[in-house]
Amino acid sequence: MLDLVIKGGTVIDGTGAAGFRADIGIVDDRIAVVAQGIDGPGAQEIDASGLCVTPGFIDPHTHSDLTLIVDPCAQSKIRQGVTTEIVGNCGFSGAPVLGDAHAQMSAEAAQYDLTMSWATVSEYLGKIRDTGAALNVVPLLGHNTVRGCVLGYDDVQPTAAQQAEMERLVAEAMEQGTRGLSTGLYYPPGYYAGTDEVVGLAAVTARYGGIYASHIRGECDTLLTAVAEAVEIGERADIVVEIAHLKVEGFSNWHLVEDLLRVLDSLQASGARVGCDQYPYRASSTWLAAMLPYWAQTGGSESIAQRVADPVMRATLREDWEQNQIEWQNRGGVRDWSEVLISACEERPDVLGKTIAEVADLEHRDPLDVFFDLIIISRGQASAVWFDQNEDIVQTLMRHPLVAVGSDGAALSPEGPLGRQRVHPRNYGTFPRVLGRYVREKRVLALEEAVRKMTSMTAERYSVEDRGVVREGAYADIVLFNAGAVADRSTFADPLQYPAGIPYVIVNGQVVVEQERHTGALPGRVL
Ligand SMILES: [Zn+2]
Structure with a gap:
């Protein structure tokens, strides 16, 4: 007997094939039958007439490592139709947390009133299993996290023994359930790593059949060399590569899109095992301190805040800003402070949603001082949004056959500690925005192709x-x-x-969203 029947919808199966009318019968956690006119006596029935019925969306690029433990309902994602999240991206994962990585991760967890009760990957995944989750989780291991465990957060190179220790941690993590390695080579301490170090770790990952997902070393003026490095790592380590949140940042770099497209086309033509994901917005978001010169970003967030607070260092930073504004613009990708919107700073909720320029105006202060003080007061945890991209380029990249949809967001909720930040809208809107704005309104993608970019494309890659x-x-x-x-x-x-417009979401055969309401079900699994 069927447990659940979805009747009368248009099935878009995720392969890119045209939609067709069919009912779906579910037994336990699997689809038992796809056919017209299914009758399921006794089964729960959902009337799907007028609705599209598609695979649950798979979000290849998320940062829900801690937030899923804070609130396993995963509201901001499940409401978008996301049924599987790949976590541990941009080089940062929830585990392992040894050495200096423990303090760094604890500071992040404290933002959500969370105390870490794990050290290893298996303990971390056990915590997720114990807590439960509304959606499925595919964990990656973060290179910055591993580097933090072994080398800390300074600008140093590993000795042979330290490289071997990092490789051992990668092997251990893969044995304990991670599915790949992520890097955040734009961020310290990953930024300090040379290509050879990453190839070594990626090669270990490849031995276990994992993927290499990278927030590449630069998305501004160094975009093309950074893409080339990711491709090189894939070839040398013999591993599938995912280039995360593909974009061209910074008004002075937008012309690079032509060369970028040539690279993507040739990768596709050669059958290289390289893919990309993208979120559908023309603004990016990360820690505010990421705008500082790299020499000022060493030692982890606490050290960064102390450095900015030191009067001598602050004067040196101001001098750097005055002399090297083009480099500062290149790291942030923006023309001026009116394009930097403050999204998180627990200590100053009054400035959330304002630009640095607006706060400076209100307080009759220099914007650079406002910027420095937010880093200090938040102990390096403040985040911001940078309006640094071009809408035409966003659409051009979205159309490229190598590019999947991914949020770069976390599973959040307006309620409780996960609702304290004025986050980038990608956390709540990525998938419906593609379906509404870019499929229905702007016709950038056909519906079936958009669904494929949200489902089977990522399932195959990962x-x-x-x-x-x-x-x-x-x-x-x-x-x-x-x-x-x-x-x-x-x-x-x-x-x-x-x-709006996503009334039902089903995970492993269980209804998690019903008439746009969360049922409280937590049927997700660690995959
Ligand atoms: Zn990233």
Whole structure:
């Protein structure tokens, strides 16, 4: 007997094939039958007439490592139709947390009133399993985290023994359940690593069949060399590569898109095992301190804050800013302080949603001083949004066949500690924004192609088996949405808004969103 029947919808199966009318019958956690006119006596039934029925979205690039433990309902993601998240991106993972990495991660956890109770990857994954989760989790291991464990956060190179220790930690993590290695070579301490160090760790990952996902070394003027480095790491380590949140940052670098497209086209033509993901916004977001020169970013967030607070160092930083503004612009990608919006600073909730320029105006202060003081007061934890991209380029990259949809966001909630930040809207709106704004309104993508970029494309790259497609035998991770109404409602001014037009989300055969309400079910698994 069927447990659940979804009747009368248009099935878009995730492969890119045209939609077709069919009912779906589910038994336990799998799709048992896809056919017209299924009758399921006794089964729970969902009327899908007028709705699209697609595989649950797989988000290849997320930062929910800690937030899923704070609130396993994963509201901001499940409401978008995301049923599987790949966590541990940009070089930062929830585990292992040894040595200096423990203090660094504890400071981050404290933002959410969370105390870490794990050290190893297996303890961390055990914590997620014990807590439960509304959606499935595919964990990656972060290179910055591993480097923090072994070398700390300074500008140093590993000895042979330290390189071997990092490689041992990678092997151990892969044995304990991570599915790949992520790097954040733009951020310290990953920035200090040479290519050979990363190749060594990626080669170990490859031996276990893992993927290499990278926030590359530069997305501004060094974009093309950074892409080339990612490709080189893939070739030398013989590993599948994912280039994270593909973009061209900085008004003075937008012309690089032509060369970038040539590179992507040739990668595709040669059959290279390289893919990309992208979020559909023309603004980026990260820690505010990432705008500082790299010499000022050593030692971890606490050290950065202390450095900025030191009067002599502060004067040196001001001098650097006055002399090297082009480099500062290149790190942030913006023309001036009016393009830097403050998104998180627990100690100054009054400045959230304002630009640095606006705060400077209100307080009759120099914007650089406002910037420094936010880093100090937040002990390096303040975050911001940079309006640094071009809408035409966003659309051009979205169309490229190598590019999947990924949020670069975390599973958050407007309620509780996860609702304290005025976050980038990508956390709440990425997937519905593609379906509403870029499929229905601007016709940048066909609906079937957009769904493929949200489902099977990522499932194949990350070797997530039997998900990302609607077919008999696959896991019953399913989204129902109204193609005529689906839309993101999260904005930069008012980001903590769930999307519209996604009434049902099913994970492993269990209904998690019903009539746009969370049922409280936590059927997600660590994959
Ligand atoms: Zn990143």
